[in-house]
Amino acid sequence: MAGTDKQQDMLAEGPAIILVEPQLGENIGMVARAMANFGLAELRLVSPRDGWPNEKARAAASRADHVIDATVMFDSLSEAVADLNFVLATTARPRDNFKPVRGPEEAAADLRARFGGGQKTGILFGRERWGLTNDEISLADEIVTFPVNPAFASLNIAQAVLLMSYEWMKTGERAVRPPEEELVPASKRHIDSLMIYLDRVLDERGYFRTDDKKPKMMDNLRALFTRPGFTVEELAVLRGVFASLEKFSPKRPRGSGAPDAG
Incomplete structure (x- = not known):
């Protein structure tokens, strides 16, 4: 979708998006674009397969350069989440653990409340092919699971980030919504x-x-x-x-x- 001609302030706030061992630079770029669409700007990479920086990621980001330029790489997930107060782990599969499980809308509302309270938060996304391990999920506070077709539950990483970014944006006051014509009630x-x-x-x-x-x-x-x-x-x-x-x-x-x- 094309942007408007009017210059708008760039939204750049909210939880950090953390990609664990992402493979293709193109996928990282599409994640950056999804983040920029919905007001997120902090991207963290844990051991990307092809290293960082990655020109294929920049090309796929479609001018989300502020996200790409600020991206930070970490050698381990524990280092990537060390400064965060609260972390969500995304998964499409049920897990054998005692962590609370939320849907995307509820999880985003909770993240917004924590953000408003000054907490630093993050959302974990796993590998393109098989997601997060149980050990990686153990570093999170809660799990967020998407309501998907149980017979076809796999989302690519950019889709998953897009869904959570969209739910985050919905909880804010500065989201771009369809303009409503101001009509005057008849006296x-x-x-x-x-x-x-x-x-x-x-x-x-x-x-x-x-x-x-x-x-x-x-x-x-x-x-x-x-x-x-x-x-x-x-x-x-x-x-x-x-x-x-x-x-x-x-x-x-x-x-x-x-x-x-x-």
């Missing part, structure tokens, strides 16, 4: 103006069969236009439609009823 004055107009044009076209039924019919019309909570803009559209009908509809004798009444 009683606007409703009254429409009702006066309808009273006149309907009367001119013989809509009210008898004078004694007119008050009740007008009450029903007022209830119709009041119940949905119309906006000023919506009433203006209706007024334009009615005005068009008024222009091309002949006047009818009083009491002749609606045009389709027989």
Whole structure:
């Protein structure tokens, strides 16, 4: 998706993303791009197979250079998490341990709360082919598991990072959301103006069969236009439609009823 022309402040906060023994530089680059999309910027690599830096990673990052440039490499996972207060480990498979297991949405909300409290947090992602070992998971505080098809549970590393990054971004206040048009709720004055107009044009076209039924019919019309909570803009559209009908509809004798009444 193309970015907007308006310059926006770059979001760069939140948990560290920690990749354990990633293989392809392209995968690391796609992880960096996913992080940048959703406001994360701290990428840590544990013993990447092809070393670091990696030009293939930069090319695949699609201009997420701030993530690539700040990436730090570690020789062991214990070193990569040493300064963190809280760590999540991602896995698609059930594990035999006593760690709490959360879904992505709940886990991201907890990370946001910890971030707000000043804690340093991180999320572990395993190898492309077989994920994290039990010993590596033991270094985490909790597990996050994605709700995936049990018959096809394998996610590539960039997909997994994208999912967690997206859930992280949802918990923030600065996420880019679809713009909502600011519509002004109609006041009683606007409703009254429409009702006066309808009273006149309907009367001119013989809509009210008898004078004694007119008050009740007008009450029903007022209830119709009041119940949905119309906006000023919506009433203006209706007024334009009615005005068009008024222009091309002949006047009818009083009491002749609606045009389709027989």
